[in-house]
Amino acid sequence: MHEKPIIGVLALQGCVDRHRPHIEAAGASFCAVKTPKEFEAVDALILPGGESTTMLKLIDTFGLEEPLKKVFAAKPVWGICAGSILMADKVSNPIQKSFSLMPITMERNGYGRQLESHNAVVEGFEVSFIRAPVVKAVNDNVEILASHEGVPVWLRSGQYMATTFHPELTLDYPSPMHQVFVGMVG
Amino acid sequence: MTQGNTTSGNVINLKTGLAEMLKGGVIMDVVTADQAKVAEDAGAVAVMALERVPSDIRAAGGVARMSPPELVEEIMAAVSIPVMAKCRIGHFAEAQILEAIGVDYIDESEVLTPADEDYHIDKQQFKVPFVCGATCLAEGLRRIGEGAALIRTKGEPGTGNIVEAVRHLREINQDLKRVLQLDDSELMTEAKDLGAPFELLKIVRDGGGLPVPNFAAGGIATPADAALCMQLGAQSVFVGSGIFKSEDPAAFAKAIVKATAHFDDPKMVLEASKGLGEAMRGTEISEIEEPMRMAKRGW
Numbered sequence: 001m002h003e004k005p006i007i008g009v010l011a012l013q014g015c016v017d018r019h020r021p022h023i024e025a026a027g028a029s030f031c032a033v034k035t036p037k038e039f040e041a042v043d044a045l046i047l048p049g050g051e052s053t054t055m056l057k058l059i060d061t062f063g064l065e066e067p068l069k070k071v072f073a074a075k076p077v078w079g080i081c082a083g084s085i086l087m088a089d090k091v092s093n094p095i096q097k098s099f100s101l102m103p104i105t106m107e108r109n110g111y112g113r114q115l116e117s118h119n120a121v122v123e124g125f126e127v128s129f130i131r132a133p134v135v136k137a138v139n140d141n142v143e144i145l146a147s148h149e150g151v152p153v154w155l156r157s158g159q160y161m162a163t164t165f166h167p168e169l170t171l172d173y174p175s176p177m178h179q180v181f182v183g184m185v186g
Numbered sequence: 187m188t189q190g191n192t193t194s195g196n197v198i199n200l201k202t203g204l205a206e207m208l209k210g211g212v213i214m215d216v217v218t219a220d221q222a223k224v225a226e227d228a229g230a231v232a233v234m235a236l237e238r239v240p241s242d243i244r245a246a247g248g249v250a251r252m253s254p255p256e257l258v259e260e261i262m263a264a265v266s267i268p269v270m271a272k273c274r275i276g277h278f279a280e281a282q283i284l285e286a287i288g289v290d291y292i293d294e295s296e297v298l299t300p301a302d303e304d305y306h307i308d309k310q311q312f313k314v315p316f317v318c319g320a321t322c323l324a325e326g327l328r329r330i331g332e333g334a335a336l337i338r339t340k341g342e343p344g345t346g347n348i349v350e351a352v353r354h355l356r357e358i359n360q361d362l363k364r365v366l367q368l369d370d371s372e373l374m375t376e377a378k379d380l381g382a383p384f385e386l387l388k389i390v391r392d393g394g395g396l397p398v399p400n401f402a403a404g405g406i407a408t409p410a411d412a413a414l415c416m417q418l419g420a421q422s423v424f425v426g427s428g429i430f431k432s433e434d435p436a437a438f439a440k441a442i443v444k445a446t447a448h449f450d451d452p453k454m455v456l457e458a459s460k461g462l463g464e465a466m467r468g469t470e471i472s473e474i475e476e477p478m479r480m481a482k483r484g485w
Contacts, residue, residue, distance in 0.1 A: 013209070014211075015209060050207050050231070051207070051208075051267055061440070094266055108266060113268075114200075117200045118200070127197070128197060131204065131290070169197055169206065170196055171197070172196050
């Protein structure tokens with residue numbers, strides 16, 4: 001086995017540093033990335049939680065769409081909450097742009113506003129749903145790794161993984177989701 | 187399983203969890219649904235729904251209260267990003283109304299006229315998260331002790347003058363440096379001297395920093411101001427009058443978002459600083475009469 005894989009976290013805006021202890025405990029290296037040059041150095045990329053509209057705006061402003069598409073084509077990508085919205089095929093509430101990495105349809109803030117944010121146990125691990133999106137439709141070739149209240153919340157297809165919840169806010173390291181993602185590298 | 191605002195075991199509580207999602211972003215004061223759209227289109231991570239921005243509150247004088255509920259609802263309907271709203275210090279009934287409206291965050295704010303000179307709101311009683319202002323570590327810890335899930339500097343709102351926000355960020359940094367070096371026997375004396383809860387001081391010492399995020403607010407008017415606050419350790423910035431009192435609000439909003447995302451890259455901040463037109467007209471702090479010094483409200 002070669003050196004530790006480097007997991008990049010897109011650091012334009014959102015919850016970035018909370019991933020470090022999970023990634024390191026899963027046996028990989030953490031790296032916050034903002035520029036095309038930094039994208040090249042990572043083995044896999046996390047699109048973190050935050051505000052999807054802000055991230056879309058910054059990707060456009062800084063001309064990062066093409067460089068990110070290169071990463072998307074070549075490397076494992078995990079979208080969390082806002083990040084999972086960016087990976088979807090279609091987005092509602094409101095309709096907005098997305099990168100169609102996974103054949104899923106997402107409703108933004110599907111549970112409601114902050115007062116509807118909640119914790120839940122997913123695969124034996126307590127996680128947070130914060131103004132979370134809801135998966136409204138899934139294509140057959142998407143593997144559902146976990147559901148919560150009958151709705152898929154952890155999904156995978158090929159080199160892509162999505163969670164509508166935040167395992168990085170749990171302080172037991174590493175989360176099962178980080179372990180699976182690091183396992184998808186190489 | 188846990189209820190909304192509490193946590194079992196080892197999960198960061200949901201109130202602070204939302205603050206974690208707002209990191210690296212800009213939260214903008216807006217007074218209409220149209221301004222809220224401008225803010226969202228510029229890449230704001232959240233908006234603060236207000237009847238008047240702080241500089242207009244200063245100009246208007248009188249008692250500044252919570253915004254009318256219809257205005258907050260209108261702004262909530264206009265954008266998909268989180269919406270915050272302000273209540274007066276100690277005015278828990280205003281906070282109850284804002285929670286009933288369903289806002290995403292309440293700012294118990296010195297920008298409004300305080301309702302209680304002795305007691306801040308018992309924020310543990312609410313499911314909605316609170317952000318509060320602080321001028322130093324001890325003040326931040328007192329608010330966290332009452333249940334605040336996010337701390338921001340007070341700065342001197344509505345002035346377009348960054349000096350007070352810088353003072354508060356530096357104060358917090360200096361306090362942190364000192365506290366992180368204390369041993370157990372020194373910690374109680376420090377708690378007594380600072381007037382900060384001992385248990386929280388211990389959490390700071392053991393955890394190596396504040397237990398909730400710390401954002402900058404009060405006087406941010408340019409991309410460079412945002413970059414300065416972020417380099418001094420703020421994790422996001424609130425911009426009040428700085429955007430909609432500038433010559434070109436949409437341009438200023440976008441520029442401050444850009445500068446906040448790349449706060450540590452001077453070339454990017456330079457790029458963001460070009461072609462903006464005039465920033466809001468600022469106010470020298472010494473020109474402000476003592477009763478209108480907002481940073482001195484609350485304790």
